[in-house]
Amino acid sequence: MTAHEIHALAGAYAVDALDDVERARFEEHLAVCAECRAEVASLADATLLLSEVTAVAPPASMRGAILADIKKVRPLPPAVARIEKRRPRRWTGLVAAAVALGVLGGGSYVVLQIQDDSSEVGLTAADRVLRASDVQHVTADLARGGVATVFHSAKQGKAVVVTEGLPPAPSGHVYQLWLRKASGMVPAGFITGTGEQTELFEGGLAGASGAGITIEPDGGSKVPTLPVVALVDFEPDAT
Known part of the structure; x- marks a missing residue:
């Protein structure tokens, strides 16, 4: 041998x-x-x-x-x-x-x-939400055109927004994401592009009863300002 x-x-x-x-x-x-x-x-x-x-x-x-x-x-x-x-x-x-x-x-x-x-290897946090067994979604027409669907999963403790036909934000402004909690609207990141986009809401979903999208000055705001692009309510078991 x-x-x-x-x-x-x-x-x-x-x-x-x-x-x-x-x-x-x-x-x-x-x-x-x-x-x-x-x-x-x-x-x-x-x-x-x-x-x-x-x-x-x-x-x-x-x-x-x-x-x-x-x-x-x-x-x-x-x-x-x-x-x-x-x-x-x-x-x-x-x-x-x-x-x-x-x-x-x-x-x-x-x-x-x-x-x-x-099958779970290599998935992003957004993918895990979209594939979660308990995922729920709410779709809303955007005030400036296009559609946004917010997916949320209690098991993952996260939410994701998927847009279609999202127009560019006004010059010097951005689309900012929010989670609605008992303390008020909490900043949760930004939508960084136009058209078809998928963005994960920053922060945990615990205690959130809804989500929103507003137009804010570049860099974002600590509290929402007008105009509101979309507001959605989560199902009661989303938290």
Whole structure:
């Protein structure tokens, strides 16, 4: 067995999928290879991500097919530094690969049943509001033309405004967002463009009963001034 081949057994060893001969040879190598020790330790931690495993008998032809195919693949030694920098969710793929190697070592293989949370990865805060299971929305015509729809989610604790056909603000002015709370209208950011825009209201949604859009001097105001472009009321459970 070459050095590259012995390195490639780290994943199968971590999930106890080697036969007695392979295990003995790998443990001899493990005693002198710091990289493989680090690889095995990392993969052992990663197995905690397995929510459920089910052992089933493989087809009789599987072992022979894999042994034949693996001769065409050149195993590489572990890249420990690169693995340590990966985001935690990517361990799922590493564990799956390690378990797949376990087919070479014995009489069963493992079917992984892991929940994939990749659908949430990379979403902006605005996206999370728009996709929230409890999202509600209110649509209003804008005083200067166009339409604004305010989406709000109690679970996310945020609100988002989506505009269509929003005309430019007057020169020297901006569209300012507000949340209506018991203390009054609270500044909540700005709409920074025209036409179709999506903006997240700044600040938490707790205690808010509605939202508004006004035209304010550049830089915004601490309290709303006229003209009011839109006001909307939230449903009672929005807070």
